[in-house]
Amino acid sequence: MAFVVGINIAINLRLVGFLPRFPLAPLFRFYRLHWLAAAVIFLSGLSLLMAYPAKALTNPVFYLKLSALVSALLISRYFQKMLALTGENFELERLVPRLAYLSLVLWIVTVTAGRFLAYTHSVLLASRFY
Amino acid sequence: MLESILGFSQATGIYAFMNTPWGWPLAESIHFIGLCLLIGTVGVFDLRLLGMAPGVAFADLHRLVPLGVAGYFMNVITGVMFFTTAPDQYLFNPAFQTKLSFMLIAGVNMLVFYTTTSAEVKRTSAVLVVPVRARAIGAISLACWCAVIICGRLITYYRPPYYWCAWC
Numbered sequence: 001m002a003f004v005v006g007i008n009i010a011i012n013l014r015l016v017g018f019l020p021r022f023p024l025a026p027l028f029r030f031y032r033l034h035w036l037a038a039a040v041i042f043l044s045g046l047s048l049l050m051a052y053p054a055k056a057l058t059n060p061v062f063y064l065k066l067s068a069l070v071s072a073l074l075i076s077r078y079f080q081k082m083l084a085l086t087g088e089n090f091e092l093e094r095l096v097p098r099l100a101y102l103s104l105v106l107w108i109v110t111v112t113a114g115r116f117l118a119y120t121h122s123v124l125l126a127s128r129f130y
Numbered sequence: 131m132l133e134s135i136l137g138f139s140q141a142t143g144i145y146a147f148m149n150t151p152w153g154w155p156l157a158e159s160i161h162f163i164g165l166c167l168l169i170g171t172v173g174v175f176d177l178r179l180l181g182m183a184p185g186v187a188f189a190d191l192h193r194l195v196p197l198g199v200a201g202y203f204m205n206v207i208t209g210v211m212f213f214t215t216a217p218d219q220y221l222f223n224p225a226f227q228t229k230l231s232f233m234l235i236a237g238v239n240m241l242v243f244y245t246t247t248s249a250e251v252k253r254t255s256a257v258l259v260v261p262v263r264a265r266a267i268g269a270i271s272l273a274c275w276c277a278v279i280i281c282g283r284l285i286t287y288y289r290p291p292y293y294w295c296a297w298c
Contacts, residue, residue: 001162001277006170012192019193019203033182056259088247111166112159119155 001114003037005107008076009075014081016093024091025040028083038073058123065113072106075099132217137212148215161208165279167201170194173275179251179268184292187256225288229281236274243267 007030013019014027049056078099083091090096090102139145147153171194177183178191213220220226247264254260260268 002166002169003173006168007169007171009166013194013197018197019190023185026183029183030177031270033177069266081158102210107166108163111162115159116155 007034012100012104016097033041054123059121061113061116061120068106072116075103135217144148152265156209157208164201168198171198176268176272179264189252216292225281232274232277239270
């Protein structure tokens with residue numbers, strides 16, 4: 001998780017102008033590691049969900065985390081595709097810094113909701129219902 | 131010792147805050163965000179030292195490091211809040227002791243970097259590789275922070291009784 005969020009934070013900070021305007025293409029090479037780490041998140045997340053499905057699926061915070069995570073990953077994918085299509089010009093798009101800010105917020109929501117999941121569940125096992 | 135740590139927590143209001151319904155998860159969220167800031171800046175810089183993403187200037191990427199330091203201090207502050215609220219859960223826990231050891235190694239490694247290698251790295255062209263010493267420092271840093279994360283997670287799941295502690 002730290003690698004996925006961390007790499008996105010670095011790229012988003014560059015896109016919102018926190019870093020000097022060096023070429024973006026080399027920085028995007030970190031995305032290879034990012035997608036590898038995202039695959040690890042998917043597998044470990046799926047394992048946790050399979051172990052305690054009722055705990056997650058009955059908790060609204062789980063859906064908040066999932067929505068924020070998927071939205072943030074979609075923004076990452078959009079940035080990657082746009083850079084491949086338009087080259088360095090893509091950061092001239094007005095939408096890009098706005099999406100980068102949104103992405104930063106979404107990652108904070110993902111991490112926060114993830115931690116709150118452990119404290120907000122009301123059901124642990126589905127067997128409680130029968 | 132436990133009483134004095136707990137006394138500090140109670141006197142400063144940390145204990146009361148951490149025992150509110152949202153205190154502990156809020157502190158944990160800040161702790162995790164700080165960790166992500168650290169990996170997103172220091173970790174990315176370490177990966178760059180190891181040769182990933184050639185073309186990004188070391189000096190440019192190094193501008194992210196102060197943000198990582200901010201993340202580190204977020205972690206230290208929230209870490210102190212956890213530790214002083216439930217010192218018995220941490221003080222005797224080998225996972226916590228190992229975590230602190232890796233943090234110490236990472237700190238010494240960082241000092242070595244700034245005293246021996248930093249200036250040379252910042253001068254290195256974006257298309258060249260850095261000296262072996264710098265790459266070794268990057269590898270040690272990255273490994274230490276990964277170990278810190280792993281040990282941090284293990285603290286929750288591995289809580290042996292106090293009498294297992296070898297040194298206390």
